[in-house]
Amino acid sequence: MTEYRKTEEALARLSPEEYRVTQESGTERPFTGALLGNKRVGIYVDVVSGEPLFASSAKYESGCGWPSFVKPIEEENIVNLRDESHGMVRIEVRSKHGDSHLGHVFPDGPTERGGLRYCINSASLRFVPKDEMEAEGYGKYLDQVEEVE
Template identity: 75%
Template sequence: MPDYRKTPEAVAALTSEQYRVTQESGTERPGTGALLNNKEPGIYVDIVSGEPLFASSDKFESGCGWPSFTKPIEPAHVEELKDTSHGMTRIEVRSKFGDSHLGHVFPDGPMDRGGLRYCINSASLRFVHRDQMEAQGYGAYLDQVEDIR
C-alpha cells in the first residue's frame, strides 16, 4: 500500500484557505470551490496525504454549493465522526491518514445510489484526471472512473 500520510512539508505547502479548511475544520463559502463544477473523469485525493477519497463517477449535482459524492472510493480512507459544533449535530468526514477535515455526510443523497451525500470542501481535495492516474500511482482505481467520452 502506498505511504499516505500527513507530513510537515505537505501542511506547509497548503494555501491559507486549504490550511483553514483541512487543519482548522473550516468550511469554504458555498459556490466558491474550484472543484464544484468539475465534470472531468478522475479521482479526488486528500490535498495533504494524497490518499484516494472519491471518484468522479460518484460525483453528482446536489445544489448545495459544495462538491457532492454518493460514496467514498475507498471507505477505509474516510472516517466519520459526530460533530456538534455550531449548534447542530452532524457527521464530520475526515481523511484517515491525512486527518484532514473534508466536510460532512448527510442522508439526503440520491436514493437510487445509497441515499448519502458526502458534502466536501474543494479546498481539501486535489483532482487527478483519469489520464494522469496511472502515472501518479492511482491506476488501481481506474475501474471506478467512467471512460473518457
C-alpha cells in the first residue's frame, strides 16, 4: 500500500496559489481554476500527499465556478469539518493524510447521484490521466474513472 502524507519536499513543490489554498485554507477565485473545465478521464489526487480523492466519473458541471464532484473515490481520504468562517456555517473538506484544505461540501448536488456537491479548488488537486494511472500507482481505481453520460 502506498503511504500518503505531507512532506517538506511536497510543500516546497507547491506554487504560491497551491500553498495558499491547501495550507492556509484559501479559496481560488471562481471560474479561474485550471481543472474546472477538465473533461478528461482520470483521477484527481491531493496535490500535497497524492492520496486519491475523486474520479472523473464523479465530476459534473454545477455552475458554481469550481470543480464539482458527487462523491469521493475513497471516503476515508476525506475529512469533513464544521467551518464557521465568513459569517456562515459550511462543511469544510480536507484530505486526511495531507491535511490539505480542498473546499466545501454542500447538500445541493444532483439528487439522482446522491445529492452532494463537493466544491473543490483546482489548486488543491493534481489530475492523473487514465493512461498514466497504473504507472503512478492508481491502477486499482481504473474501473471508477469512466465518464458518466
